[in-house]
Amino acid sequence: MTAPRSAEIHCDRVTKTFRSGARTLDAVSSLSLDIKPGTFLSLVGPSGCGKSTLLLMIAGLTGCSSGSISVGDEVVRAPRRDAGIVFQRDSLLEWRTVLDNVLLIPDLRGLRTSEYVGRARELLEQVGLLQYQHLYPSQLSGGMRQRVSIVRALVLEQPILLMDEPFAALDALTREQMILDLQALWWRTRPTVVFVTHDIGEAVFLSDQVAVMTPHPGRIQSVEDIGLARPRRLGIRQSAEFVAHERKIYEMFTRFGIIREPDYAPLAPAGAVR
Numbered sequence: 001m002t003a004p005r006s007a008e009i010h011c012d013r014v015t016k017t018f019r020s021g022a023r024t025l026d027a028v029s030s031l032s033l034d035i036k037p038g039t040f041l042s043l044v045g046p047s048g049c050g051k052s053t054l055l056l057m058i059a060g061l062t063g064c065s066s067g068s069i070s071v072g073d074e075v076v077r078a079p080r081r082d083a084g085i086v087f088q089r090d091s092l093l094e095w096r097t098v099l100d101n102v103l104l105i106p107d108l109r110g111l112r113t114s115e116y117v118g119r120a121r122e123l124l125e126q127v128g129l130l131q132y133q134h135l136y137p138s139q140l141s142g143g144m145r146q147r148v149s150i151v152r153a154l155v156l157e158q159p160i161l162l163m164d165e166p167f168a169a170l171d172a173l174t175r176e177q178m179i180l181d182l183q184a185l186w187w188r189t190r191p192t193v194v195f196v197t198h199d200i201g202e203a204v205f206l207s208d209q210v211a212v213m214t215p216h217p218g219r220i221q222s223v224e225d226i227g228l229a230r231p232r233r234l235g236i237r238q239s240a241e242f243v244a245h246e247r248k249i250y251e252m253f254t255r256f257g258i259i260r261e262p263d264y265a266p267l268a269p270a271g272a273v274r
C-alpha cells in the first residue's frame with residue numbers, strides 16, 4: 001500500500017490542562033477544528049493562546065486532557081511517524097553536513113538513506129541550497145539553516161507537515177523568500193499543513209484557511225477561507241481581496257483587545273485637577 005499523500009486532521013472538543021501543585025491552567029479549551037486533506041491551514045492568535053500546545057497534541061508529543069484528535073481514522077495516542085515538524089529554532093546537528101541533516105529521519109528509522117539522496121538533492125536545489133550540500137550548519141545563515149530544516153521535514157513525503165513559527169527568528173527580507181520557497185515546496189506534494197504564525201500577512205499569503213484563536217484559553221474563534229488563486233506571487237499582497245482578508249483578521253484581534261489603539265490626548269498639566 002502506498003502512503004497517503006495527505007491526511008485529514010480532526011480535533012474534537014480538545015482541552016489541555018496543565019497542573020502545577022494545586023493550580024491548574026487550561027492552555028486549550030474545548031477546541032474543535034477540521035482540516036481537510038491537502039489543506040494549508042495557519043493558526044494565528046496571541047502569545048500564550050495555546051498554538052504550540054495544539055501542534056504538539058496533533059504530533060502526538062503530548063496528550064489531550066479531554067476530547068480527542070484523529071488523523072484519518074486513527075486517534076492520536078502516541079508520537080506520529082507520519083508528520084514532519086519544523087520549530088522556530090532549527091534543530092540541525094552541527095556535526096552532520098547539510099545533506100546528512102536532510103537524511104537524518106530516514107537514517108534514524110533504519111531506512112536505506114541512499115534511496116532518499118535523489119529526492120533530498122532535488123529539494124535542496126529547489127530552495128537554492130544544492131551547492132551547499134556538503135557544508136556544515138555553522139557555515140550557513142539563519143535562513144539557509146531553516147530551509148534545510150523544512151527540506152528535512154519533507155524528504156519522506158509524509159502526509160502531514162507541522163510548523164511552529166518557523167520564520168519568527170528570521171529578518172523581514174529572508175522571510176519574503178521563505179514564504180515563496182515554502183509555497184513552492186508544499187505545492188509539489190500537498191501535505192496537510194498546520195502552520196503557526198503571529199504574522200497575519202504571512203498566514204493569508206500561504207494558506208487555504210486561517211484559523212483565528214481566542215486569547216488564553218485557546219479556542220477557534222473563526223476560520224477564514226482564503227480563495228486566492230495559486231501559485232501566489234508576492235504582488236498579490238496589494239490586491240483588494242488580500243487586503244480585505246488581512247483587515248478582517250486584524251479586526252478580530254482588535255476586538256479581542258490584542259491590538260489596542262493608544263490614547264493620544266495630551267497629558268493634563270502637572271497639578272491640574274481632572
Ligand code: ADP
Pocket residue numbers: 018019025026027045046047048049050051052053054216
Ligand atoms: P502559544 O504557542 O500560543 O504562545 P503555548 O501553547 O506555548 O502558547 O502555551 C499556552 C499556555 O499554556 C501558556 O499559558 C503557557 O504558559 C502554558 N503552558 C505551555 N506548556 C506548558 C507546560 N509544559 N506546563 C505548564 N504550562 C504550560
Ligand code: MG
Pocket residue numbers: 051052053164
Ligand atoms: Mg508557541
